[in-house]
Amino acid sequence: MIxxxxxxxxxxxxxFAERYLELVASADGDPGAAVALSELADYVGGLVAExxxxxxxxxxxxxxxxxxxxxxxxxxxxxxxxxxDSLAPDERRRMTDWFGPRTRxxxxxxxxxxxxxx
Numbered sequence: 671m672i673x674x675x676x677x678x679x680x681x682x683x684x685x686f687a688e689r690y691l692e693l694v695a696s697a698d699g700d701p702g703a704a705v706a707l708s709e710l711a712d713y714v715g716g717l718v719a720e721x722x723x724x725x726x727x728x729x730x731x732x733x734x735x736x737x738x739x740x741x742x743x744x745x746x747x748x749x750x751x752x753x754x755d756s757l758a759p760d761e762r763r764r765m766t767d768w769f770g771p772r773t774r775x776x777x778x779x780x781x782x783x784x785x786x787x788x
Contacts, residue, residue: 754780
């Protein structure tokens with residue numbers, strides 16, 4: 671029988687299931703919630719490390735996009751329709767806080783209502 675807290679974790683983070691099953695195999699049964707949460711902490715730490723690993727490159731990419739967008743109206747148009755429009759709406763929403771002010775203004779042209787109501 672799996673601990674209820676572990677069930678909550680696995681339902682919320684199905685990507686963690688493989689690591690949990692490895693714990694089950696190494697413990698020859700249910701390792702318990704404490705071990706599962708400890709392993710989840712390692713998993714989350716790895717995700718954060720990956721984000722931090724790519725953050726400098728992402729910052730440089732978006733800084734370059736901002737520079738291009740701010741350089742001229744033609745360049746701003748290029749950023750709006752070649753870069754921003756090529757990103758999926760979900761990607762644009764996740765990256766909005768990382769965009770510079772000119773890129774954010776262009777985003778409103780490309781995606782005027784980023785959170786449409788169903």
